[in-house]
Amino acid sequence: MCELLAMSANVPTDICFSFSGLMQRGGNTGPHKDGWGITFYEGKGCRSFKDPKPSAHSPIADLVTKYPMKSETVVCHIRQANSGDVCLENTHPFIRPMWGKNWTYAHNGQLKDFQTQCPIKLHLPIGTTDSEHAFCWILDQLYYEFGAQQPSTVILFKFIATLAKHIDALGVANIIISDGECLFAYCSNNLHWITRRAPFGKASLIDAEMAVDFCKETTDKDIVTVIATKPLTDDEIWHRMSAGHWHLFRLGESVVCCDQDIL
Amino acid sequence: MCELLAMSANVPTDICFSFSGLMQRGGNTGPHKDGWGITFYEGKGCRSFKDPKPSAHSPIADLVTKYPMKSETVVCHIRQANSGDVCLENTHPFIRPMWGKNWTYAHNGQLKDFQTQCPIKLHLPIGTTDSEHAFCWILDQLYYEFGAQQPSTVILFKFIATLAKHIDALGVANIIISDGECLFAYCSNNLHWITRRAPFGKASLIDAEMAVDFCKETTDKDIVTVIATKPLTDDEIWHRMSAGHWHLFRLGESVVCCDQDIL
Numbered sequence: 001m002c003e004l005l006a007m008s009a010n011v012p013t014d015i016c017f018s019f020s021g022l023m024q025r026g027g028n029t030g031p032h033k034d035g036w037g038i039t040f041y042e043g044k045g046c047r048s049f050k051d052p053k054p055s056a057h058s059p060i061a062d063l064v065t066k067y068p069m070k071s072e073t074v075v076c077h078i079r080q081a082n083s084g085d086v087c088l089e090n091t092h093p094f095i096r097p098m099w100g101k102n103w104t105y106a107h108n109g110q111l112k113d114f115q116t117q118c119p120i121k122l123h124l125p126i127g128t129t130d131s132e133h134a135f136c137w138i139l140d141q142l143y144y145e146f147g148a149q150q151p152s153t154v155i156l157f158k159f160i161a162t163l164a165k166h167i168d169a170l171g172v173a174n175i176i177i178s179d180g181e182c183l184f185a186y187c188s189n190n191l192h193w194i195t196r197r198a199p200f201g202k203a204s205l206i207d208a209e210m211a212v213d214f215c216k217e218t219t220d221k222d223i224v225t226v227i228a229t230k231p232l233t234d235d236e237i238w239h240r241m242s243a244g245h246w247h248l249f250r251l252g253e254s255v256v257c258c259d260q261d262i263l
Numbered sequence: 264m265c266e267l268l269a270m271s272a273n274v275p276t277d278i279c280f281s282f283s284g285l286m287q288r289g290g291n292t293g294p295h296k297d298g299w300g301i302t303f304y305e306g307k308g309c310r311s312f313k314d315p316k317p318s319a320h321s322p323i324a325d326l327v328t329k330y331p332m333k334s335e336t337v338v339c340h341i342r343q344a345n346s347g348d349v350c351l352e353n354t355h356p357f358i359r360p361m362w363g364k365n366w367t368y369a370h371n372g373q374l375k376d377f378q379t380q381c382p383i384k385l386h387l388p389i390g391t392t393d394s395e396h397a398f399c400w401i402l403d404q405l406y407y408e409f410g411a412q413q414p415s416t417v418i419l420f421k422f423i424a425t426l427a428k429h430i431d432a433l434g435v436a437n438i439i440i441s442d443g444e445c446l447f448a449y450c451s452n453n454l455h456w457i458t459r460r461a462p463f464g465k466a467s468l469i470d471a472e473m474a475v476d477f478c479k480e481t482t483d484k485d486i487v488t489v490i491a492t493k494p495l496t497d498d499e500i501w502h503r504m505s506a507g508h509w510h511l512f513r514l515g516e517s518v519v520c521c522d523q524d525i526l
Contacts, residue, residue, distance in 0.1 A: 042315075044389050045351025050310040059330045067322045088308025089365075096360060100387040102352075124363040126307050 002092070002108045003032050003229040004191070005076040006176045008183040008249035010223045012042070012070030017205070017212045019076065021232040023061045024207035026078040027054030035091040036061060038076040039104045040069050041180035046102045050091045072251070073180050077106040089127035093176075094135050096123065098142065099150040101179045105138070107131035108229055109172030109188055117170055134167045138177070154256055157184050157248045161258065164246065174229065183249040185227050187241035193227040194238045195252065203233040223252030265355070265371045266295050266492040267454070268339040269439045271446040271512035273486045275305075275333030280468070280475045282339065283328045284495040287470035289341040290317030297344040298354040301327060302367045303334040304443035309365045313354045335514070336443050340369040352390035356439075357398050359386065361405065362413040364442045368401070370394035371492055372435030372451055380433055397430045401440070417519055420447050420511045424521065427509065437492065446512040448490050450504035456490040457501045458516065466496040486515030 005022045007015050019038065027033035033054035039046050047069075055061040055078050077092035084090040093106040111130040118137035125132045141163055142156075150156065160177060164186035167173045175186040185191060198221075200214035218224075227249070231238040241247070248256040268285045270278050282301065290296035296317035302309050310332075318324040318341050340355035347353040356369040374393040381400035388395045404426055405419075413419065423440060427449035430436045438449040448454060461484075463477035481487075490512070494501040504510070511519040 042351040045315075045354065047313045047351060048311065052305075052308075059326065063322065063326050088305040088310060091308065097387070097389060100389055102389055124360070126360060126363055126365060 001082070001110070002077055002079045003030065004106055004108045004174060004176055004227070005232075006106075006178070006183055006185065006227040007071070007074040008225045008252050009072050010251035011221070012072055013222070013224050014068035014070055015074045015076070016065050016068050017210070018226050018228070018232050020065045020210055021205040021207040022076065022078060022228070023055040023065065026056050026061070028056035029207040030078075032078040032080040034079040034081040034086040036076070036078040037091050037093050038064060038074065039093045039095060040071040041073040041102070041178070042071060044101060044180060046095065046104065046180060048093065048095060050088060052086055052088050052091055073178050073183055075104045075106050075176050075178055075183075077108075082110050083131070084127055084129035087127070090129045090132070092131060094132050096135070096139060098139055103139070104178045105131070105135040106176045107134065108174040108190070111167065111170040111173065114167075114170055118167065134173070138163050153182060153248075157182065157256060160184055161186065161246050165244065168244070176227065181250065183227075184246065185241070185249065186246040187243060189243055190229050191227065191241040192229070192231050192238040193225055193241065193247065194231075194236055195223065195225045195254070197223045202235070204235050205232060206234045207232070225249050225252050225254070264345070264373070265340055265342045266293065267369055267371050267437060267439055267490070268495075269369075269441070269446055269448065269490040270334070270337040271488045271515050272335050273514040273516075274484070275335055276485070276487050277331035277333055278337045278339070279328050279331050280473070281489050281491070281495050283473055284468040284470040285339065285341060285491070286318040286324045286328065289319050289324070291319035292470040293341075295341040295343040297342040297349040299324060299339070299341040300354050300356050301337065301339040302356045302358060303332050304336040304365070304441070305334060307364060307443060309358065309367065309443060311356065311358060313351060315349055315351050315354055336441050336446055338367045338369050338439050338441055338446075340371075345373050346394070347390055347392035350390070353392045353395070355394060357395050359398070359402060361402055366402070367441045368394070368398040369439045370397065371437040371453070374430065374434040374436065377433055381430065397436070401426050416445060416511075420445065420519060423447055424449065424509050428507065431507070439490065444513065446490075447509065448504070448512065449509040450506060452506055453492050454490065454504040455492070455494050455501040456488060456504065456510065457494075457499055458486065458488045460486045465498070467498050468495060469497045470495070488512050488515050488517070
């Protein structure tokens, strides 16, 4: 399996602290040693750092922990391969353009019969993972449903939720999807999230000897949500998402979820 | 204007030496300080490093000079903005999927009337540069001409050459396009290339106090072509491309050019 990490914030925020914990799970405190990737959005643009090597021993991962890139939306994945070889084209997150935006996709889990259950035509995979295949299928379905014009946020992500459920039914699919502005998180069996806001406190990583006092890094107006497969800190309260549930985060807050609409 | 750098090799080769020279032109020995990007292919996969900040002062560029990533195809660009703001989404190279491959595009020059002369429909730009618009137009034309199936290499790149000429007629367009296997270089007014093969010699950078003895870095079978806006070394003989000419490189060698077919 793999591990997911994502962030949504209302101000450009770096993810050095959280990533410092997660990267240890790629070959050190965890077995997810088959590559890793992280995508940072800045406005409509985004940049990814990827390596098919273990994150715990990657000079590129080391740079990501030390060079604070400020972003409002981040998607990250460390991989333990079960579908597709260990190589660059099979490394998440996957990014594809649609409706004049960069769409990012990361998946934790494993799918069966995805080639027959999720036939694709318009968006062809480059690698050989079940994950990229499912992402291409989602993009095909979005085009069939909405054509050349992106619909409203709520309509779009409620439809994406039905697609995520379809994929989840083929096995296990914890899914993160983002267009840089919105961050959609679907829980199959393992996804946690925490929203940090004033009054900020301290936090200590589980996977590394590292603590931070968010008071010193933030202003009173900052709102930052972090989503992860497993909690990254041991002195904060994380929400555990239920199976089949999803949240849409925007500017650091949950704005729509499967139970309610509060956009 | 901007500067281009690209590499085609028959064995995975790092580009640390050439990039060490080029990056100095982004804010130090040259004025191309409005961002930079480099794309490394590994098989069908690729990874890019991008920064809207000057390459000469970028910690990410510093990593690229020190961490030898081996690749058979590399495309790099340092930007001096003239169309579109300085921001991540306007930073080259641009990458888009087509026919199950990653296509990479970098452009040096400036275009007029590109929105009316290169109308686009299927592939929508994310940023605001003339360059990304032209790339989207090329992809639209490829789809109209060949549909869902990639044609043979020679037919494809001869058609791309006609598209490059169309774009070049709108201003200045030195263009690099690659699918990871083939590297196409079109010269509008400024493009040089060199093919290094046994017996290898020494070379000294123009933009940094750095020299290399390729004998110590290579085997007798290695063939490596480097393409750049301006020569990067002052003790080797670079070919200057003529206006309107193009080359298709594969595995380090020019396999087709505008004058002849030798594939």
